[in-house]
Amino acid sequence: MAVPAIATEPGLLGGTDAARGSQALRRFTQAIVRNRKATAGVIILLILGFVAAFPGLIAHDDPQAAIYDQSIGPSAQHLLGTTQLGQDVFAQLIWGTRLTLIVTVVVSAIATLISMVIGVTAAYVGGMTDRALSLITDVFLILPTLPLLIVLASYLPPGTITLIVVLTFTSWAFQARQLRSQGLSLRARDFLVAARVRGEKTSYIILVEMVPTMTSLLVASFLGLAVFVVGFAAGLQFLGLGNSTELTWGTMLYYAEQSGALEAGNAWWALAPGAAVAFMGAGFALVNYAFDEISNPALRPVRRRHGSPAA
Amino acid sequence: MRYIARRLGLFLVTLWAALTVNFIIPRVMPGNEATAVLATFRGVNPAALHALEIEFGVNIHQNIVLTYLQYIANCFTGQFGVTAERNPVITEIMGKLPWTLGLVGVTTVLAFAAGTLVGAVSAWRRGGHLDAILPPLLFIVASFPVFFVGLLLIFAFGVTLNWFPLASNYSIGATPSFSLSFIGDVLDHAVLPGAALVIVTAGLWIYSMRNNMISTLAEDYVKMGRAKGLPSWRIMFDYAARNAILPNLTGFAMQLGYVLGGSILIEYTFSYPGLGYLFYTSTTDHDLPLMQALFLFYTFAVLICVLLADLLTAGLDPRTREA
Amino acid sequence: MAAPLLEVDSVTVDYVTDVADIRAVDRVSLTLQPGEFLGIVGESGCGKSTLLFAIAQLLSPPAEMVSGSVRFGGHDLVQLRDDELRHVRWRDYSVVMQSAMNALNPMKSIGAQFKDTIRAHVKMAPDAIRARSAEVLRLVGIDAVHLESYPHQLSGGMRQRAMIAMALLFTPQLVIMDEPTSALDVVAQRSLMNQIKELQLKLGFAVIFVTHDMSVVGQYSDRVMVMYAGQIAEIGATASVFEQPLHPYTKGLLDAFPSIRGPRRDLTGIPGSPPDLARPPTGCRFHPRCPEAIPECAGVEPAVSMVDGRAVRCILVGEPSRERGGHDG
Numbered sequence: 004m005a006v007p008a009i010a011t012e013p014g015l016l017g018g019t020d021a022a023r024g025s026q027a028l029r030r031f032t033q034a035i036v037r038n039r040k041a042t043a044g045v046i047i048l049l050i051l052g053f054v055a056a057f058p059g060l061i062a063h064d065d066p067q068a069a070i071y072d073q074s075i076g077p078s079a080q081h082l083l084g085t086t087q088l089g090q091d092v093f094a095q096l097i098w099g100t101r102l103t104l105i106v107t108v109v110v111s112a113i114a115t116l117i118s119m120v121i122g123v124t125a126a127y128v129g130g131m132t133d134r135a136l137s138l139i140t141d142v143f144l145i146l147p148t149l150p151l152l153i154v155l156a157s158y159l160p161p162g163t164i165t166l167i168v169v170l171t172f173t174s175w176a177f178q179a180r181q182l183r184s185q186g187l188s189l190r191a192r193d194f195l196v197a198a199r200v201r202g203e204k205t206s207y208i209i210l211v212e213m214v215p216t217m218t219s220l221l222v223a224s225f226l227g228l229a230v231f232v233v234g235f236a237a238g239l240q241f242l243g244l245g246n247s248t249e250l251t252w253g254t255m256l257y258y259a260e261q262s263g264a265l266e267a268g269n270a271w272w273a274l275a276p277g278a279a280v281a282f283m284g285a286g287f288a289l290v291n292y293a294f295d296e297i298s299n300p301a302l303r304p305v306r307r308r309h310g311s312p313a314a
Numbered sequence: 315m316r317y318i319a320r321r322l323g324l325f326l327v328t329l330w331a332a333l334t335v336n337f338i339i340p341r342v343m344p345g346n347e348a349t350a351v352l353a354t355f356r357g358v359n360p361a362a363l364h365a366l367e368i369e370f371g372v373n374i375h376q377n378i379v380l381t382y383l384q385y386i387a388n389c390f391t392g393q394f395g396v397t398a399e400r401n402p403v404i405t406e407i408m409g410k411l412p413w414t415l416g417l418v419g420v421t422t423v424l425a426f427a428a429g430t431l432v433g434a435v436s437a438w439r440r441g442g443h444l445d446a447i448l449p450p451l452l453f454i455v456a457s458f459p460v461f462f463v464g465l466l467l468i469f470a471f472g473v474t475l476n477w478f479p480l481a482s483n484y485s486i487g488a489t490p491s492f493s494l495s496f497i498g499d500v501l502d503h504a505v506l507p508g509a510a511l512v513i514v515t516a517g518l519w520i521y522s523m524r525n526n527m528i529s530t531l532a533e534d535y536v537k538m539g540r541a542k543g544l545p546s547w548r549i550m551f552d553y554a555a556r557n558a559i560l561p562n563l564t565g566f567a568m569q570l571g572y573v574l575g576g577s578i579l580i581e582y583t584f585s586y587p588g589l590g591y592l593f594y595t596s597t598t599d600h601d602l603p604l605m606q607a608l609f610l611f612y613t614f615a616v617l618i619c620v621l622l623a624d625l626l627t628a629g630l631d632p633r634t635r636e637a
Numbered sequence: 638m639a640a641p642l643l644e645v646d647s648v649t650v651d652y653v654t655d656v657a658d659i660r661a662v663d664r665v666s667l668t669l670q671p672g673e674f675l676g677i678v679g680e681s682g683c684g685k686s687t688l689l690f691a692i693a694q695l696l697s698p699p700a701e702m703v704s705g706s707v708r709f710g711g712h713d714l715v716q717l718r719d720d721e722l723r724h725v726r727w728r729d730y731s732v733v734m735q736s737a738m739n740a741l742n743p744m745k746s747i748g749a750q751f752k753d754t755i756r757a758h759v760k761m762a763p764d765a766i767r768a769r770s771a772e773v774l775r776l777v778g779i780d781a782v783h784l785e786s787y788p789h790q791l792s793g794g795m796r797q798r799a800m801i802a803m804a805l806l807f808t809p810q811l812v813i814m815d816e817p818t819s820a821l822d823v824v825a826q827r828s829l830m831n832q833i834k835e836l837q838l839k840l841g842f843a844v845i846f847v848t849h850d851m852s853v854v855g856q857y858s859d860r861v862m863v864m865y866a867g868q869i870a871e872i873g874a875t876a877s878v879f880e881q882p883l884h885p886y887t888k889g890l891l892d893a894f895p896s897i898r899g900p901r902r903d904l905t906g907i908p909g910s911p912p913d914l915a916r917p918p919t920g921c922r923f924h925p926r927c928p929e930a931i932p933e934c935a936g937v938e939p940a941v942s943m944v945d946g947r948a949v950r951c952i953l954v955g956e957p958s959r960e961r962g963g964h965d966g
Contacts (some may be wrong), residue, residue, distance in 0.1 A: 144329045144568060145620060149575025150593065151335070151611040157597050157605060158339055234459040238579050241461055242594055256461075260583070266480070270469050277462035284458065372906030440698070532697075534739035539696055542754045542803075546719075552753070553742055560744065631741055632787040 044289025051283055055101040062097035065251055076269050084269035087262040092272050095255055096279060103251045107283070109303025110170045110228040117175040118228075119182050119221060123213055127205065137183070137216065143176035147310055149238060156244040163246045170236055177231065178224035185220050189213055190297060219294075226291035230284050237280045252276035317634045321564075321624040325617050327558045332613040335621035336606045337385055362402060366603055372515035394607040397596075403607045407589065414588030418577045421508045425516040426566070427575075432516070433523025434555045437531060452517040462511040465616040471506060478506045481585040495502035507584045515573050519566065523558065530558040560631050571616045642810060643669040643692075643841050648705030650684070650691050653698070657902065659914045661687045661700070663867045666941075667694040674837060674844045676875070677860035678851060678890065680911050684867040685847045686815050690889040692845070693723060693732050693813050709811070728758055731804035736820050737796035741788040747774075747799050748784030754806055773802040777832060801833065811843045818853065830857055851894045855879050863887045866912050866922040873947035882947045885929045921951070929953060 011037060054061060056133075069088040075083045083092035125136035150172050159165040198208050239245050240253025247254050259265075259273035365388045368381055388394070394403035412519075436448050472480040482503060490496060530536065531554055539549040559566075581590030589608060596605040628634045650662040662684045669675055677685045691702050694714050710729055714722060734740040736938040742750055751770040755761055761769070771781035772784055777798040788796055792922060806814050806821050814833075818826040834857050837844055848854060854875065855859050863870040871884040882888045889907040909926040912918055918925050924934035931953070939952045 138324070138327060141324055142331045145324070145328045145571065145613075145616060146332060146576050147571035147612050147616050149361055150609045153341065153578075153593060153597060154335070154605060154609045157600075160315075185466050193633075214567050238575070241459075241579065242582060242597065244597060248449065265465065265469050267475055270473065273465055274469060277459065279460040281462050437655070437687045534734055534736065536731070537695055537697065538734060538740045539742075539753075541693060541726060541732040542757065543723045543728070544753060544757045548753070552745075557744055559741070582762070631744060632746075633789055 009025060017264045023282045040289045043079060043291030044286050044291075047282065047286030048290065051100060054097060054275040055104040058098045058101060062091075062094040064091040064094035066094040066098040077271055078126070078138055083271040083275050086258065086269070086272055087264075087267075092255075092269070095250060096275050099250045099252050099255055099276065100204060100279070101164070101186030102249055103233075103236070103253070103280075103283070106167060106170070106251065107229055107233050110167055110174065110232045110236070111225050113171045114175040114228055114232075115178060115221060117171070118177070118179045118224060119217070121175070122179040123186040123217075125179075126183045127190055127208065127213065140179045140183075141171070141174050141311055144180075146173075148173050148235060152235065152239050153242070153244060156239060161244070161246060161248075163249055166236065166239065168244045170232060174228060174232060174235070182217070182220060182224065185217055186213065187215060187277075220309070223294050225289065226287050226294060230291060233280055233284045233287065237277075252279050254282075317628055318624070321621065321628075325621050328617055330615065332610055333386055333389060336369065336610060337382060341604070357404075359396065359633045361393065362396045369395065369606065370602065389610065393456050395603040395606045398600050403604050406592065406604065407607060407611060410587060410589050410592050414577065414581070414590060415588070417504055417508060417581075417588060418511065418574065419584065421511040422570070422573055423516065425512045426519055429516040429519025430523045430555070430559060433520040434527050434550065434558065436520070437524045437527035438550050440528070448520070448597070452520050455513065455517045458514065459579075460510060460514040461583045463513050463581040464507065464580050467510050468507045468583070471621070480506075480589065503586075507580050507586050510580050510583075511573075511577060514576060518569060518572070522562070522566065522569070526558040526562050527554060530554050533557070560627060563623040563627050564620060567620045568616075570619050574612055574616065639729060641668040642671045642709070643667075643672075643845075644708040645669075645692055645707075646706045646708070648688065648691050648707065650687050650696065650700055650704050651703050652700050657915055660917075661867050661914060662691060664705070664866075665864075665869055667862060667869075667872060669811070669843050669845065671716075672837075672841050672843055673860065674834075674846065674858045674912070675855035676861045677845065677847045677864060678849060678854050678861060679870075682911050682941035683864045684914075684916075685864050689813055689815050689845065689847050692820065692910065693730070695732065701798060715804060727804075727806045727809065729809050731802050731809045733797075733804050733812060733814040733817045735816045737793075737800045737821075738788060740800060741796065743788055745783055746787055747791075749805055751784070751806060758807065769806065773805050774799070776805060776836060777802045793821055794829065797825075797829055798832065801829075801836070805836065805840065805842075808840055809842055811845070812837075813859070814846045814850050819848070826853075828931075833857075851890055851954075856952060866917060867914060868922060869920070869941055869948065869950055870923070871947065871949045876926065877945075877947065883944060883954045884951050885927045885953075887924050889928075903965060 064084065067090065069086075069090050075081065078084070081091050081093065083096065085091055086095070121136050121140065125133040125140075152169055155165075155169040156165060159169065193211055195208060198212050236245070236251075237253040237256065240247075240251060241256045241260065243257050245251070245253055245257075247257060253276070255276040256273060259276070262272075264270060264272040265274075368385045368388060392404045394407075397403055399407050429602045432448070436445050439445060457512055471477045479502060479530055533564075535554050535557075536549060539553040544553075559625065577588075578590035580586070581588050582594045585591065589611065593605065595601070645665065647664045648662060649660065649664055652659040652661055665684075665688055667675070677688070679685045687696075687700060689704075690696050691720050692707055694707070696702060699807065702715065705715070705947045711723065712721075712725070713907065714725070714734070717894070738751070741747070745753075748767070748770055751773075755766050755769065767784070769845045770784055774781055774783065779802065780793060783795070783799070788799075791799065801812075801817070817833075818829050821829060830853060832849070836842075839864075846854070846858060860873065860876050862872040862876055863878075863884065865886050868948050870886045871882070873883075877888060879891065882891055886907070889905070892905045893907065895904060907926055912922055912925070918935070920933075920935040920937050921927070921930075921939050924930040927934065933952060937952060939950050941948050941950045942954070944954055
């Protein structure tokens with residue numbers, strides 16, 4: 004016996020675009036507030052966004068100023084100790100948030116965009132184009148990400164742009180398959196057939212008709228991707244292949260590891276940025292997890308009055 | 315059979331893609347890294363030098379297609395040239411391979427076994443305590459950067475508690491042998507890096523398995539199993555878990571690329587002298603021949619596993635036999 | 638009258654969600670005599686399948702049976718512990734589902750699935766298992782060689798019949814069927830229905846048969862139960878219900894089906910659509926669509942009353958004063 008269908012696509016209810024939009028927004032906010040995981044995740048991301056935007060309000064030291072005692076542990080003046088060069092770790096952590104967040108968001112956004120264009124085009128156009136694009140996607144999916152990142156980053160001049168480019172290049176494929184699947188299921192739907200019959204161009208159909216209906220999947224893709232991008236970006240920088248002259252959590256980790264911070268007494272120099280990366284990853288992961296639950300009711304927590312197996 | 319042919323095709327195309335990446339990048343990237351590097355190679359075994367020239371396009375004045383084919387042939391015969399220290403690349407790699415194979419191989423198998431079991435049980439007992447805490451907890455832990463888990467373990471168990479050594483694969487000064495004390499030493503060194511790997515990769519697999527299992531449990535044939543009065547454990551294993559894993563075996567195998575990436579970072583964090591650490595040092599030394607060869611090896615490893623998963627699926631899933 | 642085989646008393650099933658609880662089955666009661674063929678009809682979403690699974694104790698979250706009892710073989714199935722229930726399953730009653738493609742494990746051969754079932758309940762030698770499996774397959778006209786086949790290798794009709802064969806492994810007293818012919822074409826449907834009826838007469842088991850197809854119910858069932866919006870609308874002997882339907886909904890259903898004999902007449906549908914069970918209409922649930930509705934229908938929820946051995950839920954036919962849903966004699 005099927006569970007009564009629960010409408011998940013706000014875009015498919017009737018009404019004007021504006022009405023639909025505000026209704027969807029309201030349902031979305033309601034869902035977030037009601038779901039504890041989503042609330043936690045959103046709070047985390049808001050905190051990070053705030054810190055990234057206004058670092059000066061929280062950390063009063065100049066992160067680059069190497070004027071303090073070197074390699075000391077946490078104390079009242081230096082909440083997380085200092086680096087080997089005498090910089091305040093806490094200040095570095097706070098000021099490093101901005102670039103870390105920017106890189107993550109930019110890469111995830113561009114990669115999702117590319118992913119969507121390729122996935123939807125493959126789904127909609129079909130035929131040889133589909134086979135070719137799917138093959139390319141599969142190849143990128145199988146190629147191990149970090150090794151590929153390492154090779155690419157080694158050849159390009161070090162810097163933030165390189166970081167963004169190589170990360171985007173290796174991660175666009177992650178979500179392309181899901182987007183293609185949804186594209187396929189949408190393709191046969193009436194409103195698209197109507198557009199085709201009206202004689203609209205393929206690009207119009209893809210961009211104006213299909214994409215807006217897929218917003219929930221796009222947001223989910225963005226969030227899912229962000230979880231991994233945070234980790235890969237940090238990993239690459241940790242190895243020293245990122246943008247060592249800029250201040251991000253990843254580069255903090257690199258310098259901390261290089262100076263043997265864990266053994267030398269100011270372990271927080273290594274642990275704090277690592278924890279921060281985990282924190283950001285967790286934020287995106289929670290919102291993503293909750294998003295999965297909101298859009299797929301089958302995954303929601305099961306409330307049971309009497310104990311019984313799941314089947 | 316068509317299924318196998320298709321998967322084999324994907325295998326070959328990806329291998330070709332990896333080989334081509336190695337071939338194209340030195341020729342396309344800005345700067346003349348390769349030329350500069352190779353300029354320092356003098357007095358090297360001529361065959362090896364020639365292989366490098368072919369791979370990197372230095373001093374080659376022949377048709378590029380011909381060069382390309384020669385390069386591919388070289389790869390298949392293991393002729394990867396020499397490292398920055400003038401050792402044959404292939405020897406260097408083979409020397410370090412067992413250490414990585416041991417560490418990563420064992421932890422991956424453990425993580426997969428534990429992960430699928432916990433994922434299956436957690437989905438089976440939905441609404442229980444396990445299910446309430448475990449999935450979000452694991453999802454978060456799985457989104458921890460793997461090296462962070464490594465750093466934490468080093469700090470907690472290595473530095474603070476001093477239970478395990480902090481680095482390397484065996485103590486300095488110990489001579490490799492098959493003696494019990496040496497093996498003990500090796501295992502002692504492998505605990506922390508192994509634990510880090512298991513924690514993160516098991517988390518990944520628990521999450522995937524749980525989601526697959528939940529979808530499978532909604533299937534009618536599971537309900538039928540219940541209706542027929544089959545014992546609980548049989549339904550969970552024979553009707554649910556098996557059907558949840560098998561079609562997704564290839565998907566699980568594809569996650570190996572992520573696992574291998576994590577192993578590179580762990581080896582770096584622990585200075586564990588396996589292939590991952592070699593990969594890292596090749597970047598700091600600008601040892602391009604070694605780096606590109608390692609990239610190829612890692613790709614090949616993932617491909618083999620994916621192909622194995624495909625073969626297993628084809629063998630065990632009756633539906634693919636018709637396709 | 639012999640003791641009834643099955644007594645379902647005031648079963649109520651809710652779908653429990655974060656937002657609200659939706660009552661899919663509302664105080665449904667029925668009795669079944671041994672060897673009787675009861676058809677349950679209604680529109681999609683009326684709760685007939687949910688009721689079926691509730692009776693079979695096969696509900697899954699978020700569906701939950703909140704009250705009622707299902708007395709079968711001297712026990713209330715609802716009160717039985719899991720391991721006690723397990724013994725009753727399949728031996729005393731079995732289930733046939735709508736789509737065999739979904740109900741059969743795609744990774745196990747037919748024979749393996751039969752074996753699983755048998756071994757879960759009795760210890761039998763492999764030869765005996767095989768013999769019994771071949772025997773039930775023969776009953777439905779399938780060659781024993783197909784014990785080695787996988788579900789996807791059989792045709793749709795064969796799969797359904799294999800499922801029915803599986804249901805008869807222990808020759809239970811009751812077989813519960815959820816629209817087993819819906820997925821088939823008309824010809825296969827007819828053939829399957831005939832086979833089911835033949836087996837029923839030969840082996841003597843009772844059948845509860847859920848369908849939306851009035852013609853199937855009319856031809857094969859002894860009694861029919863009409864459901865609407867989670868409630869009983871009418872229950873009675875098939876012949877008399879078809880000849881003289883009492884509930885306006887039943888009349889509407891019968892008017893929508895053509896008869897092959899008899900005069901040609903215009904088909905009429907029932908205007909409107911089934912109600913949203915989260916917010917059912919006040920009073921009688923059918924009144925917004927009922928051509929015979931009077932003002933009282935919106936205010937008073939009619940109880941099930943007995944008229945000439947028929948149970949009907951309609952104030953135009955019976956008395957509205959009774960509290961509980963009754964069941965027919």
